[in-house]
Amino acid sequence: xxxxxxxxxxxxxxxxxxxxxxxxxxxxxxxxxxxxxxxxxxxxxxxxxxxxxxxxxxxxxxxxxxxxxxxxxxxxxxxxxxxxxxxxxxxxxxxxxxxxxxxxxxxxxxxxxxxxxxxxxxxxxxxxxxxxxxxxxxxxxxxxxxxxxxxxxxxxxxxxxxxxxxxxxxxxxxxxxxxxxxxxxxxxxxxxxxxxxxxxxxxxxxxxxxxxxxxxxxxxxxxxxxxxxxxxxxxxxxxxxxxxxxxxxxxxxx
Amino acid sequence: xxxxxxxxxxxxxxxxxxxxxxxxxxxxxxxxxxxxxxxxxxxxxxxxxxxxxxxxxxxxxxxxxxxxxxxxxxxxxxxxxxxxxxxxxxxxxxxxxxxxxxxxxxxxxxxxxxxxxxxxxxxxxxxxxxxxxxxxxxxxxxxxxxxxxxxxxxxxxxxxxxxxxxxxxxxxxxxxxxxxxxxxxxxxxxxxxxxxxxxxxxxxxxxxxxxxxxxxxxxxxxxxxxxxxxxxxxxxxxxxxxxxxxxxxxxxxxxxxx
Numbered sequence: 001x002x003x004x005x006x007x008x009x010x011x012x013x014x015x016x017x018x019x020x021x022x023x024x025x026x027x028x029x030x031x032x033x034x035x036x037x038x039x040x041x042x043x044x045x046x047x048x049x050x051x052x053x054x055x056x057x058x059x060x061x062x063x064x065x066x067x068x069x070x071x072x073x074x075x076x077x078x079x080x081x082x083x084x085x086x087x088x089x090x091x092x093x094x095x096x097x098x099x100x101x102x103x104x105x106x107x108x109x110x111x112x113x114x115x116x117x118x119x120x121x122x123x124x125x126x127x128x129x130x131x132x133x134x135x136x137x138x139x140x141x142x143x144x145x146x147x148x149x150x151x152x153x154x155x156x157x158x159x160x161x162x163x164x165x166x167x168x169x170x171x172x173x174x175x176x177x178x179x180x181x182x183x184x185x186x187x188x189x190x191x192x193x194x195x196x197x198x199x200x201x202x203x204x205x206x207x208x209x210x211x212x213x214x215x216x217x218x219x220x221x222x223x224x225x226x227x228x229x230x231x232x233x234x235x236x237x238x239x240x241x242x243x244x245x246x247x248x249x250x251x252x253x254x
Numbered sequence: 255x256x257x258x259x260x261x262x263x264x265x266x267x268x269x270x271x272x273x274x275x276x277x278x279x280x281x282x283x284x285x286x287x288x289x290x291x292x293x294x295x296x297x298x299x300x301x302x303x304x305x306x307x308x309x310x311x312x313x314x315x316x317x318x319x320x321x322x323x324x325x326x327x328x329x330x331x332x333x334x335x336x337x338x339x340x341x342x343x344x345x346x347x348x349x350x351x352x353x354x355x356x357x358x359x360x361x362x363x364x365x366x367x368x369x370x371x372x373x374x375x376x377x378x379x380x381x382x383x384x385x386x387x388x389x390x391x392x393x394x395x396x397x398x399x400x401x402x403x404x405x406x407x408x409x410x411x412x413x414x415x416x417x418x419x420x421x422x423x424x425x426x427x428x429x430x431x432x433x434x435x436x437x438x439x440x441x442x443x444x445x446x447x448x449x450x451x452x453x454x455x456x457x458x459x460x461x462x463x464x465x466x467x468x469x470x471x472x473x474x475x476x477x478x479x480x481x482x483x484x485x486x487x488x489x490x491x492x493x494x495x496x497x498x499x500x501x502x503x504x505x506x507x508x509x510x511x512x
Contacts, residue, residue, distance in 0.1 A: 114260030
């Protein structure tokens with residue numbers, strides 16, 4: 001069945017991002033994204049793969065409005081991401097998030113909850129819920145300086161969930177985690193997806209992408225080299241690694 | 255308003271709990287205590303010496319608090335990318351600027367209050383009235399002057415591409431802010447229209463921090479200041495930051511986060 005505009009929660013149309021030249025003579029313009037178009041469906045887990053420097057993080061930042069596209073258009077839930085109502089419905093976890101080391105996890109989450117305008121009555125319960133979800137319930141009142149890298153990653157996930165978002169953007173959500181952390185993050189993603197959340201994430205960890213994603217895109221040198229469903233990848237390539245290597249090699253040759 | 259208050263509270267907690275800032279406060283309080291030693295050198299004007307040295311320390315450390323709070327913020331926002339997590343949330347850019355300004359200004363206020371308390375304690379131990387209106391007014395105006403400079407720092411912070419660059423410019427503005435009035439006076443006595451125009455631009459563009467220096471503006475023999483002088487300065491301390499924050503917000507609206 002052909003998808004309609006209403007089925008897409010994220011629409012990226014012909015987006016190009018060229019960074020301003022940084023050298024003295026203003027000659028070295030970097031084209032990070034080249035005419036990328038993507039549609040993400042409601043309720044799917046979408047994985048974006050690519051080598052370092054392929055443009056994955058830049059694309060995510062353009063979608064989130066942190067960077068402005070040089071050309072093209074992005075909409076989330078049919079509206080521009082700058083719309084406050086749209087921002088209330090998204091969550092974002094950045095790669096290797098940092099939090100002020102003299103603050104406590106509960107204070108940081110309380111700050112983000114206030115930014116989202118969560119009612120004071122439910123705020124405390126909401127903070128406890130997300131901390132429990134990411135396994136930091138007992139560390140709510142510990143200062144961040146006592147947190148390991150993995151715990152900070154989990155807190156990054158907790159702040160992305162504090163507003164119970166409909167769409168979750170995760171940039172390398174598993175970097176810094178141990179194997180147990182991988183499994184826990186995977187379980188969280190699958191549980192959230194069961195509740196109808198749309199998840200868009202970048203990752204280098206192919207095995208995890210294979211386990212959780214409904215659809216996958218491979219980016220290469222700023223372009224989308226291929227988009228395919230996980231079922232099709234399994235059928236045609238057997239595993240994610242083989243698929244990824246084939247697509248990247250083919251894109252590199254063309 | 256809730257979002258502005260949330261940003262302000264977060265930035266205040268972040269700055270006020272910072273260990274380097276805590277050490278700075280301790281050092282400031284010790285410096286004020288040092289006024290006791292200095293005053294021994296000038297026995298006849300001992301109390302005046304304590305007050306002058308104490309107010310000088312409050313002024314200096316209020317500025318250092320601003321510089322340090324700004325350094326912490328800029329480093330975490332730009333180098334550690336904490337701002338990315340905030341900018342994808344439903345906080346408008348001008349709300350963030352306003353909250354950040356209030357958080358830093360509140361940090362400065364707390365430090366000024368602590369330093370003033372130390373000075374008042376010393377005066378009380380010396381048998382003086384610590385609640386002297388002139389002293390309290392001078393400390394309040396030091397705070398207001400630093401708050402005006404903090405608003406200029408907001409413009410610098412959104413323009414800055416590096417933390418050291420921003421702090422160096424802040425330091426220039428602090429020095430120039432105390433000199434613009436003298437520069438304008440010198441220019442008015444010269445027969446050079448270009449120099450006068452340049453002095454005028456600098457005078458009206460940069461914060462006039464000398465307005466907040468009440469030491470040479472004593473109005474009565476009891477050491478009081480003229481309300482005709484104090485009230486317009488308060489108006490300046492309101493309008494200059496509002497204008498600076500509007501400019502900072504307009505620049506910040508166009509900013510991208512890499």
